[in-house]
Amino acid sequence: MKKLIDLIADELMQAFEKKGYDGKYGMVTLSNRPDLCQYQCNGALVAAKLYKKAPIMIANEVVDSLKDNKTFDKIEAIMPGFINITLNTAYLAEYLNKMSKAEQYGCEKAENPETIVIDYGGANIAKPLHVGHLRSAIIGESIKRISRYLGHNVIGDVHLGDWGLQMGLIISELKKRQPDLVYFDENYTGEYPKEAPFTISELEEIYPAANEYSKNHPEFKEEAKSATFQLQNGNRGYNALWNHILNVSVSDLKKNYDNLNVTFDLWKKESDAQPYIPDMITYLKENNYTRISEGALVVDVKEDTDTKEFPPCMILKSDGATLYNTTDLATMVERRKLFDPDAITYIVDKRQELYFETVFRCAKKTKLLEEKVKLTFLGFGTMNGKDGKPFKTRDGGVMRLENLIQNINDAVYDKMMENREMSEEEAKGIAKKVGLAALKYGDLSNQTSKDYIFDIDRFISFEGNTGPYILYTIVRIKSILMKYKELTGSDLNDTGSIIPSDIPGEISLMLEASKFNDVIEHSFEENAPNKICQYIYDIANAFNSFYHENKIITQEDKGKQKSWISLISLVQGILETCIDLLGFEAPDRM
Template structure:
């Protein structure tokens, strides 16, 4: 369905053309003075230079043509050369009538669907998720949902860290404590146990203990390095133990991501790329893309236009060992082979920008990734405490993500029970949904690249620019529709708006497709947050000005029910794209 701004823009461009001006000047935007008009065109200001004519004179000429249109209630040329536009209520309601869940509220699926791999999550096996894992998970999840809504084939990959020294440290710590386990017996020939020799709680204690011990015991650290190499070379006992670490970790990670309503299509791991490394290294050598520098194999990625230092991309260390660079490049090779994507998008801490620029340049320069495949780095900022520093627990530690989720749910639960007489189990179920909305909206309402302050009290407020406010608005609409009790009014029942609040609400509904398209193109969930907040405000203004259930004019009442049913659908679709859902009541 064509965007309303494009329909208006077409008429304005045709008016410019009719008066002998280039159509490029007929660009229409939302008004930055909504007290004066709904839309505006500033093209006469630019046209004035090209045609050596007063901008107001051009605006007046174009306005004369537009005044004959059936779409516009008021067209005004204003100094120094603006064209102010107010739509006819019949035109606006006619457009809004066409919006429905069946046509995604006017948001067409793309005619040129792309295959996009989104790398987000960033979890490591054997380590619990902490607050640092929040942003990549929820930003990546929202972008995945938006792109799918727009019709793209999107593949979300958690891409677990499972292949480095951390595994060697864990295995050697287990060996230190349980040396008789069969995994450490070189001559063992039988089946390895199907049950892991540890629980997730025990596993999460093993790694920090092993890491701390390695710093004070050089012999232990060297044994861990050797064990890592043996694992990578296929030691069967170590491989069996490593598989236990994976299984136990992934089961726990899935549970925690489920609590965030984050879902991955692929649970790929660093280790999955290992088989691609030998062939990739040989390819880089044979095609003279790589050179030896102080014993290491590197690819030069510096360009003549660079104004900053750009280090070479190291492929192999001087001892022949691999690095993150190696694994990430091999993962790209794997993704090209498996999916042939049009784009690979990485949702990663913005402090890694230089690293990813180096790897991307290497991938393109060596044609591991073809030129037409887009490699995108979406760097996110830090979630900070009220002191402006990275968010910590009260004792200065890094908070586990599950504890953060529970804390915010508990705070919402206290608020609900404080203000309402409700069964505790029901209240807990509601608090879980509202808490998640508070957490996700509090994050996503900020531009991804910006740092933001985690403010629990503000995030869980039922007023203002918050997730709970959106949910409260949806629940309010559900309650009205339920009390209305009759068969829901069809879209055809919608009448032209009679009051300013009704017209404003229709104007907000008409923007949905434009906002979603922009959010998808710009990887910008915050644009959806801004829009939903504006839509909720417009609804609540309308609600306070009009007694919907007490209205005696039944045709008008039907029209209002039709309108608010549409608004509910748009709000519910919007929060789904952000990755949370509304309860039935609050």
């Protein structure tokens, strides 16, 4: 279904052409003065230079050719050459009725679906998720959902960190604590135990203890490096321990991601790229992409257009060891082989921008990826406390993600119980949904690259630009529809059509509803969930203004009432679709 703004533009383009001007000047935008009009066209101002004519003269000619067009209630030329447009509400109502009946409310799927790999999450094995993992997970989940909604083949990959020195540190610490474990017996040839010799709680304590100990004990750090080397070169016992570490960690990670309503199609790891590294390095050398710099193997990625020095991409260190660069390039090779993607999007802290630019350039220069593959670095800003510094616990530590989620759920629960009487079980269930909405909306409503202040009191407010306010609006619509159904016995799926209106609040709500497919498309094109947040805030405001100005349930004009029920049913569907794309859902009551 064509976007409303495009349909309006088609009328203007034809009018420009009819008067002898290039149709491209008929482009239409939303009005920046909604008190004066709904849409505007500024093409006459630009065309004036080419046609050597006063812009107001061109605008008047175009408007004159549209004076009998039933699409518009009012269209006029304004000095120095603006064209102000107000739609006929019959035309607007007809468009909304088509939306109501259309699949996905008229939001069309892509004509040429792309295969897109989205790399998000970025958790490390043997470490708990903390607040620093929040943004990647929920931004990635939303972008994945938006992309799929538009028909693209999307593969979400958590890409776990599991192959560095941290593994050697954990193994060495275990050996220090429990030297008699069978995994450390070089002569053992039997089957290793199926159960891990540690719990997730013990594992999460082992790594920081080992890391801290290694700082003051260089011999222990050397032992950990040796253990890492042995693991990566096939030591049976160490490999069995590594598998235990993976299984225990992934089970815990899945539980925590489930609490965020975040899922992944792939639980790939850094180690999965290791088999691709030897052939990749041979290829780079044989095709003369590499050179030796101070003993290290590097690829020069500086371009002629660079105005400052740009570092080479290091492939191997002087001692022959691989780096993150090596692993990330090999992961691209793996993804090309497995999925042949059209695009790969990385959702990572914005401070990693230079690193990813280096790796991207290397992948394209060396033809590890074809030029057509779109590589996107979507860098996100920091979640800060009220002091403007990265969010911490009260004692200055990094807060675990599960504790952050629980804090929000508890705060919502307490707020609800102040004003509502319901069972503890029901209140906790609702608080979990509202808390997740508060957390996700509080994050996603910001432009991805911007830092923002985490303010739990503001995020859980039922008023203002917050997740709970959006949910409360949906619950209010649900309540109205249920009352209408109870009073009339009507089937809410067959309430008739939306009819033209002269009520300003209703027209505003109709206009907001009509923007749905345009907003979703732009959110996808710009990787911008914040655009959906702004949209649902606008439509929620428009609905609540309409609701306060009109008595829907007690409306005596039954034709008008049915039209209103149809309209708010459409609004409910749009809102629920949008919050699903953001990764949360609404309860039935609050």
